[in-house]
Each structure stands twice: as C-alpha cells, then as structure tokens.
Amino acid sequence: MNHQDHINDLHKKLDLLLKKQEAFSKEVAELQNELKLLKAYEKQQPVEKKTLVEEPTFKDTISTNAENRKGLFRDTYHRGLGGVCSGLGNYFGMNRYVVRFLWILLSLFFGLGFFLYIILWMAVPKSKTTSHNPIKEPIKIPAQKPLKISNELEKFIGENLINKIGIAILIIGIAIGAKYSIENDLISPLTRIILGYLLGLGLLGLSIKLKATYENFSAVLVSGSMAIFYFLTYAAYSYYELIPQLITFALMVIFTVFTVIAALQYNKQIIAHIGLVGAYAVPFLLSDNSGNTYVLFSYMAIINTGILVLAFKKYWKPLYYVSFVLTWLIYVSWFVFSYIKTDDFTTALTFASIFFILFYITFLVYKLIKKESFETLDIILLLTNSFVFYGLGFVILNDHETGHQLLGLFTLCNAMLHFIVSVVIFKLKLADKNLYYLIAGLVLVFITMAIPVQLDGHWVTLLWVGEAALLFWIGRTKQVPIYEYLSYPLMALATLSLYQDWTHIYIDYYLFDGSEKITPLLNSHFFNTVLFIAGFGFIHYLQNHNVYKTAILSKKKWSKWLSIVVSAIIISTVYFGFFFEIRHYFNSLYQESILTINQYERYSNGDILNFKTIWLLIYSMVFVSALSMINIKRIKNKFLGHLNLGLNGLVVLAFLFSGLYMLSELRESYLNEIPSKYYQISSFHIIIRYISFVFLAITLLVSYKYLQASFIKLTHKTLFGVLLQITAIWILSSELINLMDLSGSIQSHKLGLSISWGLYALFLIVLGIWKKKKYLRIGAIALFSLTLIKLFFYDIVHLETLSKTVVFVSLGILLLIISFLYNKFKNSISDDVED
Structure with a gap:
C-alpha cells in the first residue's frame, strides 16, 4: 500500500511539472509575438526620425487606465484631492485644470460642487496607474529653439469649452430677460412662456441640423434646449398657473424620455445626467404642498426605471450611482419632514419597497448579465440599499398600530428575498462566489435581527448561539471563511444576550414580592445556560480539532486568541450559571423568611444571607479546584494554569476577608438567643466553619500541585509560600477567637x-x-x-x-x-x- 502511494505521488508531481512547462511555453510564445510586433513597428518609423519635435501633447508619460479604457474613472495620478476632476477631464476630453476651475465655481455659486464631489469620489472607481515606457531610438537632434505651444488647447477651448459656457450664459440671459419682463410687465405671462418654448425649439432644431457635421456642438445645444423646456414648464405651472399639474407632469416625463433618447443618439452621458437632474428637480418644483406624494413617488419610479435602463444599456454606471443617491435622499427628506403616519403609511411603505427592489434588480443585472467583478463599492451599495430600506420600513411599521406586530415578519421577508436571490445565483452559477456569500450573509443577518425583534427572553440567546455554531461549523468544515467571520459577531451577541438574561432573572429576589419561585437547577433559565454551554462547547471542539483547520489564511495568532476567548466564555458561563442558581436559591429562602409580627415589628432571617455568602465561597473553591485538577491532569495549558493560580489566590483572599467574617456572624447568631425565638438555630452554624476549612485546604493543595507541574514553569514560588503562611496565621487567629467565644473567654x-x-x-x-x-x-x-x-x-x-x-x-x-x-x-x- 505504501509503495502504491509513492507511485501516485510521483505521478502527481510529474503532472504538475508538465503543466508548468506548458504555461512557460505559452509565455515564451507571447513574448516572441510581442518582440516581432516591436521590430515591425521600428521599421515603420524612419520618417518620424527626421521630425525635430514629436506632435506636442498635454498628456504625461504616465497615464491612467481612465485614459486607456472606456468609462469614467478617478485619475489618482493627477489628482488634487480624489482624482474626480482629472477623471472627468479624461472622460470628456477636457483639460483637468479647466474642470477644476468650473467645479470651484459650481461650489462657490451653487453649493452643489462639494456634495457632488463627495458622491463621485465614493461612486466612481479609481484607475490603476500604469507607466508607459515607449521604446525610443537614440536620435541625435541638433539643439533647437522651443516651438510654440500646440493648437490643442485652442482647439479644446474653441470646440468644447466655449460652447458649454455659451449655452450656460444663454440660459442665464434668458432668465435675466424673463425676470426683467416680469418685473416691468412688458409682455404677458403666456407670451413669455411661448417665446421661451420657441427659443428652446429653435435651439433643438439647430442642434438637429448641425448633428451630422458638428456633433459635440449639437449635443450641447440639445442639453440647453432640454434645460429651457424643464424650467419653462415649471414656470408656467408654478408662477402663472397656465398649465394644470397633470399636463405639467406629462410634459416633464416627455422631456425626460426625449433627453434619454438624445443621450443614446449622441452617445453622450452628460446629456443623460442633465435629464436626470432635471427630472429629479421637477417634483419639488411642481410641489403645491397638496400632499400628493403618491404622484411624486410614481413619477420618481418611472424616471428611475428609464434612467437605470439607460445606464445598463450604455454601461453608464455613474447614472446608476447618482440616481441611487438622489432617490434615497429625496425619499428620506420627505419621510423626515413631511411624513404623516395616519395618511402616508401605505404610500411610504409601498414606494420604499419599489425603490429598494428597483435598485436591487439593477445591482444584480450589472453583476449577473454584465458579469462585473465584485468590488468594495458593490458591498457599500448593496448594504446601503438593504439597510436603508429595512431601517425605513422598520420605523414605518413600528409607528403603526398594526404594523408594530409585523416587525418580525417584515425582517423575515427581507431575509427571504435575499435567500431567493442567493439560491438563484447558486443554482444557476450566475456570479462569482463572493457575491453569493455576501447575499447569503445578508440572509443570516436579517434572520439574526428577526430573533430579538419578534421574540423575547432566552429564546433570543438560544437562537443566536445555535446560529453562531451552525455558521462556524459550515465555515470550518466547508472551508468557507465568510461564514466563520459571520459567526464571530453572533457569538458576541449570544454572550451579551445571556448575560442580559441573567441580570433580569437572577436579580436580588427580596426586591420583589416573591410571587415567582424558581426551582434550583430544574428551570428553563438554567436549561438555557446549559444549551448555551453546549453550543460554545461544539464551537470549541471544532476550533481545536485537527481535522477542521481554519480557512482564514495567515491567521494562526487570531485562531489562538479565538480559542482563548471561546474557552473563557465557556468557563465563565459554567461558573456563573451555578453561581447565580445558588445565589437565587438563598435569596428566595430569605424572602420567604420575612415575618411580620405586628405593625411595627418585622423580622427576617439574616443568617440565610450569611449562609449564602459561605456557600458561594465554598462553590467557588470547588470550581477553581476542579478546574485546576482538569488542567493539571488533562489540558496542561500554561496560560490557563497561570490564570487558574490567580483565580485560586483571589478565592482564598475572598474567603479570608469575607468568609471568615460571615462565619463569625453565624457564631454570634448561634450564641444569641433572640433570633432563635422565630428561626431554628442549630449546630450547623458552627459545623459549616470546618466544612469551609476543608475546601480551603483543598484549594491550597491543588495550588501547590500547580507549582509542581512541569508545564507551568514557575521559577519563583515564594508568593505561594507567603500566601500560605498568611492564610495559616489568619485561620489560626480566627479559630482562636471562635474557641474563646464558644468557651465564654471573651476577655482573653x-x-x-x-x-x-x-x-x-x-x-x-x-x-x-x-x-x-x-x-x-x-x-x-x-x-x-x-x-x-x-x-x-x-x-x-x-x-x-x-x-x-x-x-x-x-x-x-x-x-x-x-x-x-x-x-x-x-x-x-x-x-x-x-x-
């Protein structure tokens, strides 16, 4: 069998070497082809060697992928801040300094530049800087006087910048003239609107005529005419009431559709952006405070559909980003300032769902049909869309009388939607695994959120710890890191939830009327603690099992700390689980011991509280002693050993300071005759003293055994000797006082x-x-x-x-x-x- 395994290993190594040889052969062939192309290129260059200076250009020898690839990218190499203006300049063929100047003007005069810059900074991907090193022949050229700057800047200003500035000035001039005519009542309102439409139609007609020969100039004229149509329609409706709201709405939709068609015809994304901004401005411009939000959001849904179809068809993703931001900003602004829960409940919930699904579908279409790679921005968009919708929906339902009862169902519906999408992606293998894991993670997140939303008490803890164990098991056994990562916050949530349960359940019993009595150990609360320990025990088993290695690369140190944290949670939960049961039992007894003699006299058996402290200290000594023996005999962990020794010392000191005092109180109660009239006083008040001494001795003995253990490696053992002698003299002194009190020799x-x-x-x-x-x-x-x-x-x-x-x-x-x-x-x- 061993001989056959060796043969198989040799075959595997041989296959690996052959694959490497094949890869090297392909690489050599590619390099040879590239070399041939370069040699052919050299042969075509003799005429250019005579040129004194190559064709001047404003491009640097280092360019970005934004200049070489289609699409909008931030130019991080030429950036002043985030590379947005440089990227826009590359995209539209404009000088980056001109774009920066225009952006500063936009920020100063309109206040939008800053916010748009932040949005584009987040939305537009950055380019990867690549260095171009063209092959240059060593040409000896005599020194020449520098030539004059090329006509490229002049060409750029004449063909691109002037027409845009001109159309902007034209619109401003029309606005000033309209304002003047309004103030001086030179022409009637109807005439003003008609003249404005005629001017817009004139620009539109001129743009159509010039499209064949002057496409860029024609595109600018189309943009200007559409802007004129938008604002004239708004003026006709808002200022002069010449057009009813329904017709105005229809005209705005027509203008938007035409703008989209024009953007497609000209293949200019800027036209689509003008149409988009104009379309989103219209609802607010047409608002008459009538509260007709249904029409407002219906319009926005229609506009979003058209714009997103355009963004997908032409692969203009910035349109998608701007549409996403503006839609949710408008909706949230309306919700914060104008939402009335008695009137707008259905409308708010319906359109929040429509917008969410619309953007979700668009996101998936880009990933599944366009086959885009999965990037950080995708995570931001998907999570933002999901949690903005969920947060809005939660608030809407929570403020509604009936909706308040449906919060858990609403959360589960979110989880179900993401689940359906994840199943479709997984079954049809439509996208890379990272997208699948992200959406599957959202399913788990919303299921996790549904638990505390819908349920109360220990069920939350159980479901969270069960989910954490399941995710950790999938992550380890299936080698899927994302599931292991998702299990970590669930572990923390489950632990905090358990501790919160303890504060509500095991609070001092005598603060209440004692109507609820809990049977020690045989109650649902302790059973909840046991299941919690079982869940974390399963996680600890997977964490330390050699078969189930973590899929998280280079995380050995993290894995070590995870093991420590999980072990600490298990140990502390076991300790406090029994601790609170004992504590609660004695508090219950104390509550039941309260006697009301008359209106002015009330007695309670304080000895019960003293017994509680003693038994809790005995339990603590038993626990740390048992933990010590388990570590010494089985685990043999150095870190746990040092921690255990520290705990042993703390428990011993707690007994010396608190336990001996409580024992003296029990002795005083035994010698005092007053409490015995109402409560039974027995010799156990004295016997408990020597029972506790036995467990104290056991704790000191196992601590001594720790010092002898080879894995602890303690070089200085003096501290234990000092603690032992202090304990001995303290106990002897206490026992001397105890015997003198019992014998009546108080004065000695x-x-x-x-x-x-x-x-x-x-x-x-x-x-x-x-x-x-x-x-x-x-x-x-x-x-x-x-x-x-x-x-x-x-x-x-x-x-x-x-x-x-x-x-x-x-x-x-x-x-x-x-x-x-x-x-x-x-x-x-x-x-x-x-x-």
Missing part, C-alpha cells in the same frame, strides 16, 4: 492573639532555618514586629496586670529563643539558597 482575645502570633513567629523561624527559606524568617520577624506594636499600643491599655505580665514574659522568652536559634544556626542561614 487580646492576650491569646499576642501569644499565638509570637508562637507562630517562632514556628516560622524554625521552619525557615530548617528549610533554608529566607522569606519565612523575614515574615516571622515582620509578624513579631506586628505583635510588639499591638502589645505596646493596644494590649497594654486594655489588659489587666496579670495578663500584661503573662504576655510580656511569654513574648520575651520567645524573642530570646529566636535570637538563640539565629546564633546557633548562623552558618546554615548564611548558606541559604532561595527559590
């Missing part, structure tokens, strides 16, 4: 503590000398110093004479013994070797 606390601290300091000195641990001896000296400070500044004031004598003599003897030990073992002490 101070004496007993001072002597016990001195004895423990002696024990540390002996242990430090025996084990050659310097930190133990220093700790003993510090403890003895603390004991002496307590003796002179506290004990001496409150103790009786006999007690003072006992404590002074005892401590003095202890100090002498310590000094003797230091002198006896001074050589051994000097040879200490610390950890």
Whole structure:
C-alpha cells in the first residue's frame, strides 16, 4: 500500500511539472509575438526620425487606465484631492485644470460642487496607474529653439469649452430677460412662456441640423434646449398657473424620455445626467404642498426605471450611482419632514419597497448579465440599499398600530428575498462566489435581527448561539471563511444576550414580592445556560480539532486568541450559571423568611444571607479546584494554569476577608438567643466553619500541585509560600477567637492573639532555618514586629496586670529563643539558597 502511494505521488508531481512547462511555453510564445510586433513597428518609423519635435501633447508619460479604457474613472495620478476632476477631464476630453476651475465655481455659486464631489469620489472607481515606457531610438537632434505651444488647447477651448459656457450664459440671459419682463410687465405671462418654448425649439432644431457635421456642438445645444423646456414648464405651472399639474407632469416625463433618447443618439452621458437632474428637480418644483406624494413617488419610479435602463444599456454606471443617491435622499427628506403616519403609511411603505427592489434588480443585472467583478463599492451599495430600506420600513411599521406586530415578519421577508436571490445565483452559477456569500450573509443577518425583534427572553440567546455554531461549523468544515467571520459577531451577541438574561432573572429576589419561585437547577433559565454551554462547547471542539483547520489564511495568532476567548466564555458561563442558581436559591429562602409580627415589628432571617455568602465561597473553591485538577491532569495549558493560580489566590483572599467574617456572624447568631425565638438555630452554624476549612485546604493543595507541574514553569514560588503562611496565621487567629467565644473567654482575645502570633513567629523561624527559606524568617520577624506594636499600643491599655505580665514574659522568652536559634544556626542561614 505504501509503495502504491509513492507511485501516485510521483505521478502527481510529474503532472504538475508538465503543466508548468506548458504555461512557460505559452509565455515564451507571447513574448516572441510581442518582440516581432516591436521590430515591425521600428521599421515603420524612419520618417518620424527626421521630425525635430514629436506632435506636442498635454498628456504625461504616465497615464491612467481612465485614459486607456472606456468609462469614467478617478485619475489618482493627477489628482488634487480624489482624482474626480482629472477623471472627468479624461472622460470628456477636457483639460483637468479647466474642470477644476468650473467645479470651484459650481461650489462657490451653487453649493452643489462639494456634495457632488463627495458622491463621485465614493461612486466612481479609481484607475490603476500604469507607466508607459515607449521604446525610443537614440536620435541625435541638433539643439533647437522651443516651438510654440500646440493648437490643442485652442482647439479644446474653441470646440468644447466655449460652447458649454455659451449655452450656460444663454440660459442665464434668458432668465435675466424673463425676470426683467416680469418685473416691468412688458409682455404677458403666456407670451413669455411661448417665446421661451420657441427659443428652446429653435435651439433643438439647430442642434438637429448641425448633428451630422458638428456633433459635440449639437449635443450641447440639445442639453440647453432640454434645460429651457424643464424650467419653462415649471414656470408656467408654478408662477402663472397656465398649465394644470397633470399636463405639467406629462410634459416633464416627455422631456425626460426625449433627453434619454438624445443621450443614446449622441452617445453622450452628460446629456443623460442633465435629464436626470432635471427630472429629479421637477417634483419639488411642481410641489403645491397638496400632499400628493403618491404622484411624486410614481413619477420618481418611472424616471428611475428609464434612467437605470439607460445606464445598463450604455454601461453608464455613474447614472446608476447618482440616481441611487438622489432617490434615497429625496425619499428620506420627505419621510423626515413631511411624513404623516395616519395618511402616508401605505404610500411610504409601498414606494420604499419599489425603490429598494428597483435598485436591487439593477445591482444584480450589472453583476449577473454584465458579469462585473465584485468590488468594495458593490458591498457599500448593496448594504446601503438593504439597510436603508429595512431601517425605513422598520420605523414605518413600528409607528403603526398594526404594523408594530409585523416587525418580525417584515425582517423575515427581507431575509427571504435575499435567500431567493442567493439560491438563484447558486443554482444557476450566475456570479462569482463572493457575491453569493455576501447575499447569503445578508440572509443570516436579517434572520439574526428577526430573533430579538419578534421574540423575547432566552429564546433570543438560544437562537443566536445555535446560529453562531451552525455558521462556524459550515465555515470550518466547508472551508468557507465568510461564514466563520459571520459567526464571530453572533457569538458576541449570544454572550451579551445571556448575560442580559441573567441580570433580569437572577436579580436580588427580596426586591420583589416573591410571587415567582424558581426551582434550583430544574428551570428553563438554567436549561438555557446549559444549551448555551453546549453550543460554545461544539464551537470549541471544532476550533481545536485537527481535522477542521481554519480557512482564514495567515491567521494562526487570531485562531489562538479565538480559542482563548471561546474557552473563557465557556468557563465563565459554567461558573456563573451555578453561581447565580445558588445565589437565587438563598435569596428566595430569605424572602420567604420575612415575618411580620405586628405593625411595627418585622423580622427576617439574616443568617440565610450569611449562609449564602459561605456557600458561594465554598462553590467557588470547588470550581477553581476542579478546574485546576482538569488542567493539571488533562489540558496542561500554561496560560490557563497561570490564570487558574490567580483565580485560586483571589478565592482564598475572598474567603479570608469575607468568609471568615460571615462565619463569625453565624457564631454570634448561634450564641444569641433572640433570633432563635422565630428561626431554628442549630449546630450547623458552627459545623459549616470546618466544612469551609476543608475546601480551603483543598484549594491550597491543588495550588501547590500547580507549582509542581512541569508545564507551568514557575521559577519563583515564594508568593505561594507567603500566601500560605498568611492564610495559616489568619485561620489560626480566627479559630482562636471562635474557641474563646464558644468557651465564654471573651476577655482573653487580646492576650491569646499576642501569644499565638509570637508562637507562630517562632514556628516560622524554625521552619525557615530548617528549610533554608529566607522569606519565612523575614515574615516571622515582620509578624513579631506586628505583635510588639499591638502589645505596646493596644494590649497594654486594655489588659489587666496579670495578663500584661503573662504576655510580656511569654513574648520575651520567645524573642530570646529566636535570637538563640539565629546564633546557633548562623552558618546554615548564611548558606541559604532561595527559590
């Protein structure tokens, strides 16, 4: 079997080498053909060698793809800011400095230049700069005086710029003359409108006549005539009321259709833009504040359809971008300032849907029929169209009495629409996989959004964690990175949702009337937590399984951190899941313990809250001890080991500070007779103390085992020794006080503590000398110093004479013994070797 595998491997390598040889052969043939073409080109150039200076041109030796390819592109090489003006100059054959000058004028006088520039900057793709290095023959040319500048600039000004400036001045002149005639009442309104139409018809007729010989000039005249028709129709309707609204509307549509036809005939995108801007301006110009928004949006839908068909037919994508921006700007402006939910609900929702579907279809047509490559701008357009529509629809429905109940269905309908599109693309293989993944991602996004919109409570958490696990499974097993990426935010949402559920469910029970009682562990809330852990456990399994490698290239470090984060979520969820159940159980008991004796007396069993703290600390010690043993025996992870040791230390300190105090409160309650009249007091108030000591010892023991584990690699273990000794003296002191209280020797606390601290300091000195641990001896000296400070500044004031004598003599003897030990073992002490 191994021999056959080796043969198969050799065949595969041989096939790979043959494919490479074939590719190299093709490349050599292409280079040979290119070389032949260049040699043929050289033979055709002898006449040009005699030319002193080549034909002057304003093009640089470095040009952009915008100059070499059809279509509108931003010229990033000659850019002043974003390359928009340079790109327009390349597209229309104009000098870029002239375009910039005109754009500055447009910004200064009309305020539109800035916004149009931003829109075009986002909408128009940038060109890829390519360097042209023509093959030049070494021609020796005698020095000549520089020739005069070519006639190209003059030609550009005469043939392109002057006619555009002229038509603009003509329109301004007509407007000034109309204004003058209106102010002085020289001619009647009807005559003004008729004369204006005649002038527009004259320009149109002249443009038709000149089209054959002067096409560029003719195109400018057509644009001017259409602009005159638009604004004259607006004036006739708005100022003089000579034309009814319906006829005005029809005329505007006719003008727009004619402008589109003219753009097609002349093959000039600028004419289509004039028609588009004029068409979108008309609804506002014709507005009489009658609230007839249905006619307004119907008109816009018709205009959009025509313009988008034109944009597709001629591949004029800037028309699509401008139409997209203007449509949604007009709609949102109307919605913000004029929408009345009682009157416009149906109209608003209907036309938002029409505009969304219209632009969605146009987007898909470009991708599926024109076979465009998938770019960043496509993501922006698709997401903007989808979420603008969804946001508007959500607000419209949310403000409606009936619509408020349909928000989840509306969200699912969005998901279903994208799902149908993604299925069609996948089944028919109409586009590249990136487009499919983006639309499929939108399906998942809207399904995810539908969950909290329609559902409440823990169902949201379950569905989110289930969806995250499913996406992560698809991403890993099918090697599709986009699904793995989509699972990450869902993991975060599910985790936040679970924590939010906990805050609502496990809030302190005694703040409420106690009407809701939850059975510990056997309730839907805890079951929700268990399913959450199962979902993330499945993700963790896939993340760490050798078979399912991530498809995200060069992301080893990211994969490592993902494993850490998922593990942290699982561990914290397991801990807090049981923690809140225990906490809630004792809060429930406390709520039930409240007794009302009379109008002025009310009792509650505070011991329950003390027991709650103790059991939570015991549970925490059990949890960190179990986690320690699992890591030591099975996982053996260094990072988890360091984190676990830190948690162990925090739990021990929490017990010393809080747990011992609660145990003393339980002891006081046991010795106090007042609570026993209403609540049962038992010896368990004392026994719980020693139960907790057992689990404290287990926690310290597993921490010690961590120090012995080879994978932890701790070089300094002094901190654990210090913590152990602090814990020991703290527990001994607490137990001494506990025994004295139980025996009734309350007055001997101070004496007993001072002597016990001195004895423990002696024990540390002996242990430090025996084990050659310097930190133990220093700790003993510090403890003895603390004991002496307590003796002179506290004990001496409150103790009786006999007690003072006992404590002074005892401590003095202890100090002498310590000094003797230091002198006896001074050589051994000097040879200490610390950890």
